[in-house]
Structures are given as structure tokens and as C-alpha cells.
Amino acid sequence: MNAINLKVNGKAHAVDVDPTTPLLYVLSDDLALNGPKFGCGLGQCGACTVIAKGQAIRSCITPVKSVEGAEITTLEGLGTIEKPHPLQQAFIEEQAAQCGFCVNGVIMTAKAFLDKNPKASEEQIQQAMSSVLCRCFTHVRMLRAINRFREGRAREGLAKEGRTREAAAK
Amino acid sequence: MSKHSEVVPNSTLIDDAAAALGRAGFSRRSFLVGAGALVVSFSMKGALQTALAQGPFEGGTAGSPPLNQLDSWIAIAADGGVTAYTGKAELGQGISTAQIQLVAEELCVPFSRVKLMYCDTVQTPDQGITSGSQSHPTNFNQKNLAQAAATAREALLKLASKRLGFSADQLVAKDGVISAKIDPSKKVGYGDLVGAKKFEIKLDPNVKRKSASEWTVLGTPARRPDMPALVTGQFEFVHNVRLPGMLHGRVLRPPAVGATVVNVDESSVQALPGVVKVVVKKNFVGVVAEKPWQAIQAVNKLKVTWSAGTGLPSHADFYNYLRSQQPTRDTLLVNSTDVDEKLAQAATVVKATYYYPNQMHGSLGTSCAVADVQGDKATIYSPTQGVWPVRNSTSILLGLKPENVHVIFRRGSGCYGLNGADTVTYDAALLSQAVGKPVRVQLSRKDEMAWGENYGFAFVVDERAGLDAQGNIVAWDHESWSANLGNRPGYTTPGNVITGTLAGFSPEPFMARSPAPEPRVYTNNSNGVPSYVAGNVGGKPQGTGTVKSERSLTHNIPSPLFTAPLRSPARLQNTFAHESFMDELAARAKADPVAFRLRHLSDERLIEVVKEAAALANWEARPSPKPQNRRTGIATGRGFSCVAYEGENGWAAMVAQVEVNQDTGKVTVKRIFFSNDSGPISNPDGLRNQIEGGALQGMSRAMSEEVTWDDQRVTSVDWESYRSLPLGFDVPEIKVKLINRPDENATGAGETSITIVAAAIGNAIFDATGARIRQVPFTPQRVKAALSQTFSQA
Ligand code: FES
Numbered sequence A: 001m002n003a004i005n006l007k008v009n010g011k012a013h014a015v016d017v018d019p020t021t022p023l024l025y026v027l028s029d030d031l032a033l034n035g036p037k038f039g040c041g042l043g044q045c046g047a048c049t050v051i052a053k054g055q056a057i058r059s060c061i062t063p064v065k066s067v068e069g070a071e072i073t074t075l076e077g078l079g080t081i082e083k084p085h086p087l088q089q090a091f092i093e094e095q096a097a098q099c100g101f102c103v104n105g106v107i108m109t110a111k112a113f114l115d116k117n118p119k120a121s122e123e124q125i126q127q128a129m130s131s132v133l134c135r136c137f138t139h140v141r142m143l144r145a146i147n148r149f150r151e152g153r154a155r156e157g158l159a160k161e162g163r164t165r166e167a168a169a170k
Numbered sequence B: 001m002s003k004h005s006e007v008v009p010n011s012t013l014i015d016d017a018a019a020a021l022g023r024a025g026f027s028r029r030s031f032l033v034g035a036g037a038l039v040v041s042f043s044m045k046g047a048l049q050t051a052l053a054q055g056p057f058e059g060g061t062a063g064s065p066p067l068n069q070l071d072s073w074i075a076i077a078a079d080g081g082v083t084a085y086t087g088k089a090e091l092g093q094g095i096s097t098a099q100i101q102l103v104a105e106e107l108c109v110p111f112s113r114v115k116l117m118y119c120d121t122v123q124t125p126d127q128g129i130t131s132g133s134q135s136h137p138t139n140f141n142q143k144n145l146a147q148a149a150a151t152a153r154e155a156l157l158k159l160a161s162k163r164l165g166f167s168a169d170q171l172v173a174k175d176g177v178i179s180a181k182i183d184p185s186k187k188v189g190y191g192d193l194v195g196a197k198k199f200e201i202k203l204d205p206n207v208k209r210k211s212a213s214e215w216t217v218l219g220t221p222a223r224r225p226d227m228p229a230l231v232t233g234q235f236e237f238v239h240n241v242r243l244p245g246m247l248h249g250r251v252l253r254p255p256a257v258g259a260t261v262v263n264v265d266e267s268s269v270q271a272l273p274g275v276v277k278v279v280v281k282k283n284f285v286g287v288v289a290e291k292p293w294q295a296i297q298a299v300n301k302l303k304v305t306w307s308a309g310t311g312l313p314s315h316a317d318f319y320n321y322l323r324s325q326q327p328t329r330d331t332l333l334v335n336s337t338d339v340d341e342k343l344a345q346a347a348t349v350v351k352a353t354y355y356y357p358n359q360m361h362g363s364l365g366t367s368c369a370v371a372d373v374q375g376d377k378a379t380i381y382s383p384t385q386g387v388w389p390v391r392n393s394t395s396i397l398l399g400l401k402p403e404n405v406h407v408i409f410r411r412g413s414g415c416y417g418l419n420g421a422d423t424v425t426y427d428a429a430l431l432s433q434a435v436g437k438p439v440r441v442q443l444s445r446k447d448e449m450a451w452g453e454n455y456g457f458a459f460v461v462d463e464r465a466g467l468d469a470q471g472n473i474v475a476w477d478h479e480s481w482s483a484n485l486g487n488r489p490g491y492t493t494p495g496n497v498i499t500g501t502l503a504g505f506s507p508e509p510f511m512a513r514s515p516a517p518e519p520r521v522y523t524n525n526s527n528g529v530p531s532y533v534a535g536n537v538g539g540k541p542q543g544t545g546t547v548k549s550e551r552s553l554t555h556n557i558p559s560p561l562f563t564a565p566l567r568s569p570a571r572l573q574n575t576f577a578h579e580s581f582m583d584e585l586a587a588r589a590k591a592d593p594v595a596f597r598l599r600h601l602s603d604e605r606l607i608e609v610v611k612e613a614a615a616l617a618n619w620e621a622r623p624s625p626k627p628q629n630r631r632t633g634i635a636t637g638r639g640f641s642c643v644a645y646e647g648e649n650g651w652a653a654m655v656a657q658v659e660v661n662q663d664t665g666k667v668t669v670k671r672i673f674f675s676n677d678s679g680p681i682s683n684p685d686g687l688r689n690q691i692e693g694g695a696l697q698g699m700s701r702a703m704s705e706e707v708t709w710d711d712q713r714v715t716s717v718d719w720e721s722y723r724s725l726p727l728g729f730d731v732p733e734i735k736v737k738l739i740n741r742p743d744e745n746a747t748g749a750g751e752t753s754i755t756i757v758a759a760a761i762g763n764a765i766f767d768a769t770g771a772r773i774r775q776v777p778f779t780p781q782r783v784k785a786a787l788s789q790t791f792s793q794a
């Protein structure tokens, strides 16, 4: 077997696995990451979502070979316990989990979507989450957390614009 | 006797155990809690064991830290840090946070000073199963963990009194330091007092608990300590346990129900990369490999010859099957013996039948466990709801001594009842034993759904009631049919779940009993007794309603598929029938559904939640259906339902406001108003989280979930064939009113909301359209069928 080169959360790894192995198994087993989860293995639930080349992909049905060399981000790559990403922070603020098993899929799907569509409406966000499952049904809080993050970023964006305008006026 | 009440659509426990419990001197209240706790086990356990002499309780506590010793629950380190040990597990329901609050409160230390250890057979006391809305009542009332923390506080005060030379009542404990009230400079910290030594005293059954008015930690919305790790991917689930030298297992389940192994051709996979061993034990088949993907591929290629399956009854005709099987196991919950007579005299008799399908726990992550069996010893990481029962049942499965099996709880995906947690624990144990190395097993989605979990019960319920000329209910007759097979394995019955049966053990036997004996002890029995009847047994009304002429009879038959508790087991099914039927009665009496309910209730706490939910929703009093509703396009309506969970373990009421698209049959729930009374509120935010989750899970179960099968096997095997409402559906607005009762006992809180959702939505559909839907799930086709039936009648 030839080693496959992966770039995960900014680090390079060479893994010696069957190239048809779904990315998820490599992340969980070979790289010992806890973020991406096995939920269905069928692309139906979102639990295994990671971001590759800016896209949310379902790592349970993505052969590892197909993302060789791509920049891959997992939930661990967003922020840390000490310094969570603002989207993760929004989930803490809203206490938006029960068992927490789905949280990876929810956050990573929302993150990739909002990065591309920063001005998305609440409806569009719901649309984007239409094939993500949470069986504890923490929906209300999770959607609230995503909106909190989106609004926070919008405010920040406005503030930045304001500063730019002020600077321009000076 | 291995059944306990949460399991039982028709409790066999009640009659059989009643006498023994009576002999042991338990009150009705303790009996009811105790019924859920026969396996759940709390401080009564010793007495129960004596009372019941035999059965699964034997050995249940052998080796457990004794429940009556303080050191089993609380340890204080030299630095004053507190460690609390509990047998009630965090499953995502937030109970660990509340338990930390409880200990911090009673021990007068900050939340952050308490470390909670839960569910490890080497460290924590045997509290049976974490289930059945029993954790809150079991650990927050005057016993167990609550009593331990209070006993520790009093013991510390006593020690400080000696040390400081003040009497205990001249001292005050705060933030882990005890000081003299008159001279705060005279003080000593907990660490100095105990210094990592043991207390070596018993729990004090009369110890004074803090009153709710003194609470500073309990009752507050303390944040969950696990949240930052969960949202940053740092949290270690059982799925993330990685032991040195760990291998990966995969199971191969039969192709059809009842199929048995004829031949396994090991050579079909021997040459595949990474394959370590093919394991066969009777009809249990699995492969161990070095990597998970290798194990999966090997199992896909493994050639096994199976016998033909034994067949399944028709799914389409299953409800008729349920009510036509003989023999049955029957239980009479209440019987005033005059029901037929009163119905014959009634001005109007109303009848209806309700249908509730088998449903799944359908955990988001498939079940996983890691076992390390070497020689005669085993260490097992399991997401089970009961480490002690699993320790004993696994020891039977593996042929080891129970004391040589160490079970350590690690969190799995939220379970809501008996998902595949115990079965996968056995899978991992069997595979590890075969190779003598640590093995991790995670089920495939299909194996989880078709061959992993024990399903929630299917029910057929007949309701019949008589109204007098004024529209009062004069008699209520309830009769139900449900099926079960297997159960929680408890301490002794590995055959109660799929892997145990495959490996050659039997599920607990079905014992027929018909006709049912007359009820001797009153029990609400999984809400088999409607809220509106008097519950008169032994000359004393013990129900929550006013209707005196009452009968509730349940029939249980063997199920073709494995079953076990699923959140609000049998309570949800029964309540769907009772609360839909109550709405039908109100409509027949041309009465407002809320006023009609209040007219037939006697229980104050139930009355109060009904009023609160109605007020929260600005309920407009009028009969259903809504006058002048249109027959095409969108119609709107509201529905009501309520429950006294298990009669006295949580009270809840709700209003659902819906939109029905009469052209497509699609129902959208727009708003939910909910009121809840679970006694004193330990953590309002955690409680809200449970209620919101229960409400939406209830919606998903009401609208779209159903286990299906063909003549050989289960066909709902993934999220296409078993539909769960995704994050992106039209999530209703949910408003919750929490009723706090600081001076009452803590009751269950995890299952109140889910119990009443289906009925409230069904009643709202009726209000909007005049069409009554009596079968779950309310799929668009079913709603359309109900609509066209209504219109053809009109
Ligand atoms: S695990 Fe990948 S989508 Fe479900």
C-alpha cells in the first residue's frame, strides 16, 4: 500500500491505508480524532461531516484517496475548550446539546454553509440543515445557537464597516 | 419477576410482587416508585431482596459499595475537593449536572468543587438502571445521593465542632469551610477535617435536608460542564475509547428472523488483509480485524449458510394479529364491575380504537462498546444504562465470575431507552473473548435498526365511554393489546436482547394468564388507567379523575420482534388513546375540551397544569371542531392533552396549534404551549431542554416514525426507510411554563412532554378539519384518508 497524504486541521499526515477506506475511519481510527462521528455510514445523517476545500462533506462516504492533499477541517480544528470558535461558543451559550453526538454534524454543516452564505436567512439555514439529524431533538436550541452566531457575525461585520467608514471620513 | 414496571405494557409485576412488597411493609407510594425500581434499585433493595427472596436481584448488589454507607457516595480529598459517586448515568439528559448541583448544595461547596463519578462497577454503588424517569426521584429525595451529601455535611459539622470547640449549631458551613458564627476567624476546611480519610458512618435516614428556600446552587440554571468538550470535539464517547492493541469487530446478523447458522466458511475471508479471526457462537457470527474498514469488508465477504427464517406476521395486518392472538397475559388495573350496566343506561355510548406502531430508539450514533477479555477477567467500556446488571449478565454470557467483570460506563449516543447498548456490549465481549485482546465494535446502521435494538411497543387500544344527557362521562372502559419479547437483560437474562439470544440464551418466558385476576393493589400501570377515572381499588379512590364506573384491562402477547422500554413506554401509547378519546367525548358532548377535562379531574396538580397550559396558549373556550372550517387548502386548529405521568410521577399539559394542508394531508405544527410540574426544579434550563427535546421527539414519533417489516425481516433499516424529522423541518415555536413545587418530592421529568404530544396534535387536526386520526404516525396519506372519510360521512 502506498501512503496517502492528508492535511487535517493544518497538520500533514501520511497514512498507510486501503485507498477506498472512507475518510471517517481514517480520521477516527488512524488520526484518533473524536469530532467526526459514525452515525449511519450512508450519507443520511451528517454526524461525520468535515469541511474539505470549504465544502461540508460526509466523510463516511468519501474515499480517503479522493481528498488527498485537500485542506480538511474537523470540529477540533475550529476552536478549543479554552478558546472555542464563535459558533462553538454560541452552542455553549445556548446549552444547545443533549447527548451531543450530533453536534459535530450540526456545527460543521452550519459553518460551511454560513461561510459561503453569510447573509443567509433563518429559512435558508433551516434548508441547509434539512438532512442533518439530531435524535435528542435539541433542534430549537441548535437553530438558536446558529442564529446567534450569524447575528453576532453580522453585528461584527457592521461594526467593521462602520469603522471603515469612520476611517474613510477622517 | 425480572420485569419491572417501566417495561411492562401489562405489568406482571404488579400482582405478583404486590404481596411480597406488602409483606416487606412498603407503602403504596414507595411501591409505585419501587415498582419502577425493582431493577432500578435504591436503598430499599436489600429489603426487596429479602421480600422477593429469589430472582434477578440476587447478586445484583454483590460487590457493590453498600448503599447505606456514606463512603459509597462521598469522598473528600485532602485539598477539600469533593468526589461524589452515583449509579445514575449521564445519557445526555443533564442528570450529571443536576447531581453535581445537589451535592454542592447539600455539602455547601461551590459547583466547581464537585467531581461526579458515575457508573463503574469498581467504584460506584449499584443503582440498577438509569431509566424510567427514576433518577430524579431516586437521588433527589430523602435517600441515596441526597441523603449522603446531607449526612456528610452533618458529619463534617460534628468533626468541626470537636476541632473548634463550638457546638454544631454555632457553626456554619460555606464554600467547603466551617466557621464559628460569632467568630469567623475560627474556621477549618473540609480537607483538614477529613483529609482523604473515610467517614466510616452510615447514611442518616433522618438527616435534615436543606430546604429549597436556602438553595443557592440547586434550582439555578447551572451550565453543563460537558458542553465545551462536546462542541469542540474533545469529548470522549465510548466510540472514542482506544486501548493499546485494540482490534475491531464486526457482526454478521442473520438474513431473516429466526434463521440459524448452517455453515460458516472461514476460508472465504482468511486471505483478506487484517482479518484476525472469524467468531461463531451458535447463531452469533462476527469477524475481528485489525482495522474497522477491514472488519467491515470481511463481514461483507464472509460466506455463511443460514437456514430459512421462521417468518413474520403481516405488517399491514399487525393490529388484527395483536388482538387475535391466544393465549394472552391479562391484567385488570381497575374494575368497578358495573361498567357494562352503566354503559347500557348511558344516553350516548362512544367507541373508538387507536393504533400505535413499534418505533425505534434510533440513536443517532450506532451502538458501540469496547471489551477486553483476557483469560478469566474482563474489562468492558459500555454505554449501558445499567453497569451492574450488565456486569452480571455479561458474566453469564462469557462464563466468568461476576466479580471478575469490570464494567465502566462511557457515554454513547443518546439512547431514550434500551437501544443497542447492551447488545453491542455482548458483541464486543464475545469477540474479545474469542481473541483474548481488546475489541471495539460499532454496529452498522442496518444492524442497529434491524438487529441491534429492542423496539418500543405496538399497541391497539379500544376505548368506550358513556355520556349522560348532560354530557357527563358516566363510565369508561379501556382495553389494550400489546406484544413484547425480551426486555432489559437485568442481572440474569442475556437472552433478552438479540446478541444474547443469538449466542444461545433465551429471552424471559411468556407466561399466559387469562382471565385476569381482580386488582388488589391500585396501580396506574403505565397510564393504563385513564386520568379521568376514580381508580377505586380496595374501596379507596386513588386515581386522578371522577368517573366511578371504570374498567381497564390489558392483554399482552408474545411479540415477533424484540421489544423493551422506549421513552415513555406504554405511557405514551395509552395516553395517545386516552387523550384522543377524551377529545372525542368532549366533541360529542359539544363541550370545550379544556373545560370538559377539568370537569372530570380530581387531582389538583393535574388540574393546575391543565389551567396553566390553557392560559399560556390563550386558549379560546369552544367545542371542537372549529366552526366554519374550510374543506380545501390550509385549515388551522388547536388541540389539548395532559397527563399525570404514571399517575403521580410528573404532571404535564400542552396545547398544539397546527396547520393542515387539506389538499396534501401535510400537517405543520406551528406552536406548542407546555406546562410542567415535576416537583422542585433542580435545574430550570436542564428541565426546559428535556421538555423541548421530548416535545419534538414526540412530534417526530407522532408524524413519521414506524418500524416496518416484510414476511421475513425488518425493512426500516436506515434514515430513508425510518423517517426522523431533521433539523431543517419547520420547527414549531415552543413556550414552556415550569411550575416549581419546592416543598414536594422530586418526580420524573424526562418523559412528561413526549407522552402527550401525539394526542395534542391529533386533537388539533380534528379541531382544524373535523377529521379524526386514530393511527400513529400521522403521515400525509393517513391524514388525507381521514379527511376524505370525514367528508364522505358529512
Ligand atoms: S455518518 Fe455520515 S452521514 Fe451519517
Ligand code: FES
Binding pocket: A097, A098, A099, A100, A101, A102, A103, A133, A134, A135, A136, A137, A138, B092, B364, B413, B414
Ligand atoms: S444531542 Fe443527541 S443526537 Fe443531537
